[in-house]
Amino acid sequence: MILKVEKIRKLFPIYEENPNIVYLDTAASSLKPSQMIDALNHYYQDLGVNIHRGVYKIAHEATDLYETAREKLARFINASTDEVIFTKGTTNSLNMVANHYLDILKPTDEILTSELEHHSSFLPWLNVSQKTQAKLNYIELDKYGKITIEAFKKALTPNTKVVVITAVSNVMGNKVPLKEIIRLAHEVGAHVVVDAAQAAPHFKLDVKELNCEYLAFSGHKMLGPTGIGILFMKSSLSQTFTPIEFGGEMINRVSKDNMTFKNSPYKFEAGAPNIAGAIGLGAAADLLTEIGLDKISEHVDSLYEYTIDKLKDVDGIRILNHDSDSGIITFNIDDIHPHDAASIFDKNNICVRAGHHCAQLILKWLGEESTLRASFYIYNDFSDCDKFVESVIEARDFFRKF
Ligand SMILES: Cc1ncc(COP(=O)(O)O)c(C=O)c1O
Numbered sequence: 001m002i003l004k005v006e007k008i009r010k011l012f013p014i015y016e017e018n019p020n021i022v023y024l025d026t027a028a029s030s031l032k033p034s035q036m037i038d039a040l041n042h043y044y045q046d047l048g049v050n051i052h053r054g055v056y057k058i059a060h061e062a063t064d065l066y067e068t069a070r071e072k073l074a075r076f077i078n079a080s081t082d083e084v085i086f087t088k089g090t091t092n093s094l095n096m097v098a099n100h101y102l103d104i105l106k107p108t109d110e111i112l113t114s115e116l117e118h119h120s121s122f123l124p125w126l127n128v129s130q131k132t133q134a135k136l137n138y139i140e141l142d143k144y145g146k147i148t149i150e151a152f153k154k155a156l157t158p159n160t161k162v163v164v165i166t167a168v169s170n171v172m173g174n175k176v177p178l179k180e181i182i183r184l185a186h187e188v189g190a191h192v193v194v195d196a197a198q199a200a201p202h203f204k205l206d207v208k209e210l211n212c213e214y215l216a217f218s219g220h221k222m223l224g225p226t227g228i229g230i231l232f233m234k235s236s237l238s239q240t241f242t243p244i245e246f247g248g249e250m251i252n253r254v255s256k257d258n259m260t261f262k263n264s265p266y267k268f269e270a271g272a273p274n275i276a277g278a279i280g281l282g283a284a285a286d287l288l289t290e291i292g293l294d295k296i297s298e299h300v301d302s303l304y305e306y307t308i309d310k311l312k313d314v315d316g317i318r319i320l321n322h323d324s325d326s327g328i329i330t331f332n333i334d335d336i337h338p339h340d341a342a343s344i345f346d347k348n349n350i351c352v353r354a355g356h357h358c359a360q361l362i363l364k365w366l367g368e369e370s371t372l373r374a375s376f377y378i379y380n381d382f383s384d385c386d387k388f389v390e391s392v393i394e395a396r397d398f399f400r401k402f
Contacts, residue, residue, distance in 0.1 A: 002299040027375035039283035069282030091120035093216030093231035098124030107133035115361040116169040121195040167199035173324025224284035228277030238264035300327035327376035344395035
């Protein structure tokens with residue numbers, strides 16, 4: 001184990017209230033640290049005013065904190081601040097991008113995506129495809145459910161205009177070879193939209209090195225608040241990208257028959273934003289940087305390997321994903337519905353996910369209606385892994401009796 005979990009847990013107030021909780025559902029949402037909660041509280045308790053338009057001290061301080069959060073997030077992904085747009089989260093970011101292409105794509109164009117996509121990465125483009133008649137193509141997955149460069153090359157055509165790809169699948173947990181995919185997509189002139197919701201809490205993202213056009217992630221999966229996230233948009237695209245929402249703070253001039261927009265990111269942040277959320281997300285990014293994404297990744301790997309090693313000797317368990325890079329174990333217990341099994345985990349104060357994980361394409365590929373999923377993070381230790389494995393066995397034995 002790499003991180004000092006006892007020390008880390010002290011940063012998360014939930015462990016004071018519920019010291020025995022075994023939280024294995026970070027892929028859905030992470031636990032929330034005091035550092036982030038304090039940042040939210042500071043805004044609500046000491047400031048609580050709107051930003052950008054105030055001409056008094058507390059409005060200046062709130063504006064300062066909001067823009068400082070943007071700088072932190074820009075550093076977090078190696079972007080410039082005009083490329084970091086605060087949104088409600090990954091879903092909101094990805095829908096913004098897809099909506100833009102409703103006016104651009106033609107029936108002869110192609111959108112290339114994968115069965116690994118979460119619904120919030122896939123459905124906006126299914127809608128675009130239905131409305132524009134642009135064709136949706138899929139990269140064939142290998143036998144482990146992974147995307148290979150060979151398969152990507154086969155699916156890419158001169159008509160591919162947009163590649164929509166997850167950085168890490170929320171069911172399979174594997175890293176996609178993004179850098180090479182983006183390089184190849186650019187060779188045919190396609191834009192690349194990256195869903196980094198599962199990647200941002202685990203891996204250093206460098207948008208300059210990746211060179212993608214768009215990248216999205218959510219605060220709540222990476223120690224931040226709910227209802228806030230990021231859309232990275234390459235600066236060269238922001239001039240021609242149409243805002244989806246119109247309203248306060250996004251315009252320069254308005255007349256009866258015209259409007260001119262501010263530059264990015266303000267052009268895309270109409271109305272009073274989620275100020276506290278942005279400040280909280282900034283604090284979360286600070287904490288992740290302080291702990292170190294490399295260490296987080298190593299820690300998560302060690303928990304994953306320890307658990308897989310124990311599970312592989314348990315009969316009646318089907319592990320559905322292979323060599324996860326992000327501490328995700330997707331599995332089923334023979335002849336037991338995942339929701340029934342989940343009740344045993346819940347009884348033992350173990351939080352795991354059961355369902356289709358908003359990723360029905362990959363569930364269908366796996367041949368499952370629904371699955372169980374455990375996911376590890378910085379506050380988990382080997383004792384969590386042991387309790388989890390014991391509960392898997394207990395669930396199997398309990399339901400075998402019926
Ligand atoms: C890979 C992936 N993409 C997108 C999302 C959607 O994120 P949000 O609900 O925060 O918008 C999730 C959430 O589970 C996810 O795992």
